[in-house]
Amino acid sequence: MAAMKKSGREIKNLLYEQVARIGKAASSPKRLELIEILCQGEKNVDELAGAAEISVKLASAHLKELKAARLVEGRREGKNIFYRLVDSQVADLWVMLRALAEERLLELQAAMRELVSRPEELYAVGGKQLLAQAKRGEVLVLDVRPADEYETAHLPYARSIPLAELKSRLDEIPTGKPVVAYCRGPFCLMAREAVDLLTRRGRQAVRMEVGVAEWRSQGLPLATGE
Amino acid sequence: MAAMKKSGREIKNLLYEQVARIGKAASSPKRLELIEILCQGEKNVDELAGAAEISVKLASAHLKELKAARLVEGRREGKNIFYRLVDSQVADLWVMLRALAEERLLELQAAMRELVSRPEELYAVGGKQLLAQAKRGEVLVLDVRPADEYETAHLPYARSIPLAELKSRLDEIPTGKPVVAYCRGPFCLMAREAVDLLTRRGRQAVRMEVGVAEWRSQGLPLATGE
DNA sequence: CGCATATTCTAACAACCGTTAGAGTAATAG
DNA sequence: CTATTACTCTAACGGTTGTTAGAATATGCG
Numbered sequence: 001m002a003a004m005k006k007s008g009r010e011i012k013n014l015l016y017e018q019v020a021r022i023g024k025a026a027s028s029p030k031r032l033e034l035i036e037i038l039c040q041g042e043k044n045v046d047e048l049a050g051a052a053e054i055s056v057k058l059a060s061a062h063l064k065e066l067k068a069a070r071l072v073e074g075r076r077e078g079k080n081i082f083y084r085l086v087d088s089q090v091a092d093l094w095v096m097l098r099a100l101a102e103e104r105l106l107e108l109q110a111a112m113r114e115l116v117s118r119p120e121e122l123y124a125v126g127g128k129q130l131l132a133q134a135k136r137g138e139v140l141v142l143d144v145r146p147a148d149e150y151e152t153a154h155l156p157y158a159r160s161i162p163l164a165e166l167k168s169r170l171d172e173i174p175t176g177k178p179v180v181a182y183c184r185g186p187f188c189l190m191a192r193e194a195v196d197l198l199t200r201r202g203r204q205a206v207r208m209e210v211g212v213a214e215w216r217s218q219g220l221p222l223a224t225g226e
Numbered sequence: 227m228a229a230m231k232k233s234g235r236e237i238k239n240l241l242y243e244q245v246a247r248i249g250k251a252a253s254s255p256k257r258l259e260l261i262e263i264l265c266q267g268e269k270n271v272d273e274l275a276g277a278a279e280i281s282v283k284l285a286s287a288h289l290k291e292l293k294a295a296r297l298v299e300g301r302r303e304g305k306n307i308f309y310r311l312v313d314s315q316v317a318d319l320w321v322m323l324r325a326l327a328e329e330r331l332l333e334l335q336a337a338m339r340e341l342v343s344r345p346e347e348l349y350a351v352g353g354k355q356l357l358a359q360a361k362r363g364e365v366l367v368l369d370v371r372p373a374d375e376y377e378t379a380h381l382p383y384a385r386s387i388p389l390a391e392l393k394s395r396l397d398e399i400p401t402g403k404p405v406v407a408y409c410r411g412p413f414c415l416m417a418r419e420a421v422d423l424l425t426r427r428g429r430q431a432v433r434m435e436v437g438v439a440e441w442r443s444q445g446l447p448l449a450t451g452e
Numbered sequence: 453c454g455c456a457t458a459t460t461c462t463a464a465c466a467a468c469c470g471t472t473a474g475a476g477t478a479a480t481a482g
Numbered sequence: 483c484t485a486t487t488a489c490t491c492t493a494a495c496g497g498t499t500g501t502t503a504g505a506a507t508a509t510g511c512g
Contacts, residue, residue, distance in 0.1 A: 008415050009279055011337055015413050016255035018334035019327040023258065026249030028470075029242035045489060053235055058471065060490060065469095070330040079479055079488050089326055096322060100315055101245040104296040108244035111237055187241045189234050254500080271459060284501065286460060291499095305458050305509055 025069035026097060030054055031062045038072060039091045039213040040145060040184055041152030042084035091213040098186065112186070121195055123180050123206040127220045130180065130208070131156060140173065142181040142205075144194040153212045153222045155182065163190045170201055178204045185211030251295035252323060256280055257288045264298060265317045265439040266371060266410055267378030268310035317439040324412065338412070347421050349406050349432040353446045356406065356434070357382060366399065368407040368431075370420040379438045379448045381408065389416045396427055404430045411437030 025031060033052045037043060043051070049059035063083055066072040071090050074081045085091055101108050116122070123130070133139045134157035141158040143150045150160035161169050163183075173179060179198055183190035191207045198205035216222055251257060259278045263269060269277070275285035289309055292298040297316050300307045311317055327334050342348070349356070360367045360383035367384040369376045376386035387395050389409075399405060405424055409416035417433045424431035442448055 011340055012259075012413060012415075013255065014337040015334060016258050018331045018337065019258050019323050020253055020255040021331065022323050022327050023249055023252030023254070024469095027246055027253040028249070029239065029246040030470085032242050032245050032249065033238075055472080056489070057473085060488095061470080064490080076479085079486095081489065086330065089322075089329070093322060093326060096315075096319060097245050097248050100319060101248050103315070104312060105244050105247065108241060111240040111244065114237055187238060189238075250499095256500085281502080282459075283503085286458095287500080290460080302509085305456095307459065 021069045022071070022093075025066055025071050026093065028062065028065075030058070031066055032094065032097070034059065034062055034066065035071065035085070035090065035094050036185060036187065036213070038083060038085050039094060039211070040149040042075070042082045044080040044082050046080075048083065088216060092217045095214050095217040102186070115189070115192065121192075121205075121207050123208040127210070127215060127218055131220070134158075134180075138177075140177050140179045142173075142179050142194065144181055144183050144190045149184075151225060153216075153224055155212070155215060156221055156223045158182075158223075163194055166194055166197060173198070173203060175203060178206065180206055180208050182208040182211060185209070185214060247295045248297070248319075251292050251297050252319065254288065254291075256284070257292055258320065258323070260285065260288055260292065261297065261311070261316065261320050262411060262413065262439070264309060264311050265320060265437070266375040268301070268308045270306040270308050272306075274309065314442060318443045321440050321443040328412070341415070341418065347418075347425075347431075347433050349434040353436070353441060353444055357446070360384075360406075364403075366403050366405045368399075368405050368420065370407055370409050370416045375410075377451060379442075379450055381438070381441060382447060382449045384408075384449075389420055392420055392423060399424070399429060401429060404432070406432055406434050408434040408437060411435070411440060 026035075030052060034048055037048060037051045045056055045059055045063065048063070049056045052059065054062075063072060063074070066083075067074065071086055071093075072083050073086050074083050076082075102112070125133075130139070130141070134141045134155075141155055143154050143158045143160045144163040144166065145160075146162050146164075147160055150158075150162075154160065159172075161172065179195075181191040181194045181198070183194075186209045188211065195205045195207045210218075212222060252261075256278060260274055263274060263277045271282055271285055271289065274289070275282045278285065280288075289298065289300070293300065293309075297312055297319075298309050299312050300309050302308075328338070351359075356365070356367070359365045360381075367381055369380050369384045369386045370389040370392065371386075372388050372390075373386055376384075376388075380386065385398075387398065405421075407417040407420045407424070409420075412435045414437065421431045421433045436444075438448060
């Protein structure tokens with residue numbers, strides 16, 4: 001039990017090494033994608049692997065890393081293990097990293113531009129203003145993510161129609177009112193596809209960049225349940 | 227110029243890879259230490275290497291990485307190249323990573339405990355309250371960092387006495403008034419040493435954990451100049 | 453110009469990481 | 483009990499990173 005007294009430099013090295021564990025967890029594209037998916041709610045390994053388009057084995061390995069850095073935690077439920085973010089600060093970290101990268105890295109801006117075919121599709125209004133418009137019923141806020149993600153957390157006044165069901169549930173969308181569609185965040189393609197479909201069918205539809213993680217990290221309120 | 231249209235997955239991979247560049251830059255303890263030092267103001271390579279206790283060559287290599295991730299930028303002035311954070315969001319990232327690690331990683335908490343010999347040394351009052359106390363002159367806020375860091379940015383009403391000069395300038399510190407000392411942040415040892423010295427010399431002195439980066443990231447005001 | 457100083461570049465090696473395949477484990481259904 | 487599903491562990495590979503030493507570059511001085 002002879003605990004040798006450590007020098008200032010030795011302790012400092014320990015401290016920075018610990019913080020670097022968080023950075024290391026955030027240094028792999030696949031792990032970041034897993035974090036983004038987990039921002040939408042808890043998922044089992046199969047769902048995560050499917051959403052990130054990687055093998056279950058690889059997803060499992062990355063989740064192990066994220067768990068070791070204490071960014072996610074797992075919960076067994078029968079045959080499945082459901083992973084979730086350890087707390088919403090992790091979602092804030094993802095939002096911050098993404099924002100920093102988007103602002104400073106030209107390569108990312110270029111890749112984003114490849115995704116935006118029609119820039120006029122973008123809803124460029126602040127969160128609070130959208131909230132007011134939605135409350136007054138001036139716009140229809142549309143959540144096109146899978147139903148379980150909507151139930152976990154969604155924007156106030158938002159209506160859930162998962163992208164996969166949108167074509168068959170078009171009649172639920174009024175033709176007169178402008179639609180503002182959102183999905184998992186700026187890197188997600190679902191809202192883009194939804195807006196494409198809706199405008200082809202004669203609706204006035206625009207896309208919103210933020211997802212629930214960005215919304216919450218701005219301090220705006222979320223709703224849960226049906 | 228035949229720009230092949232990329233699939234959704236290919237573009238997504240590109241996007242996450244770009245964000246991972248930021249994470250990668252933050253995945254090395256030495257780079258994090260360099261970022262923390264740069265939170266105090268711009269420095270040349272020699273100063274950075276000295277402060278982080280690494281070789282100039284290694285510091286240069288790490289700075290190159292940080293530059294590639296667009297977290298820092300360099301400016302030549304005569305023989306020296308001065309590096310600085312690209313903007314204060316980078317300092318916010320450091321503060322966030324540190325806070326997340328401190329909250330979740332038991333190993334870091336254990337290492338921090340090795341540094342705090344007397345927990346009663348800690349000043350446990352919020353920023354706004356300290357500001358009010360300092361304005362009314364009830365406490366002496368003491369910045370023990372090098373003078374150039376004080377000039378770049380310091381807490382309002384703070385007085386600068388660099389740690390190296392503290393012993394010879396003790397007479398500038400009134401015996402009656404409580405002293406609150408701060409330095410570069412929670413991982414920095416300077417304020418601890420200052421409090422040790424001051425209490426041995428009969429002053430009532432406590433340490434504050436935050437540095438200018440943490441202070442600013444809480445939205446509190448800073449002062450510059452002498 | 454040549455010399456000193458400050459910094460970067462190149463090359464090298466060991467350690468580490470992402471990925472895959474194959475074996476292993478834990479819970480459930482029959 | 484066996485079979486199935488869901489996930490993890492182990493081992494192995496090629497590629498990347500941290501670190502160091504030595505050569506090279508840029509600036510300023512006399």
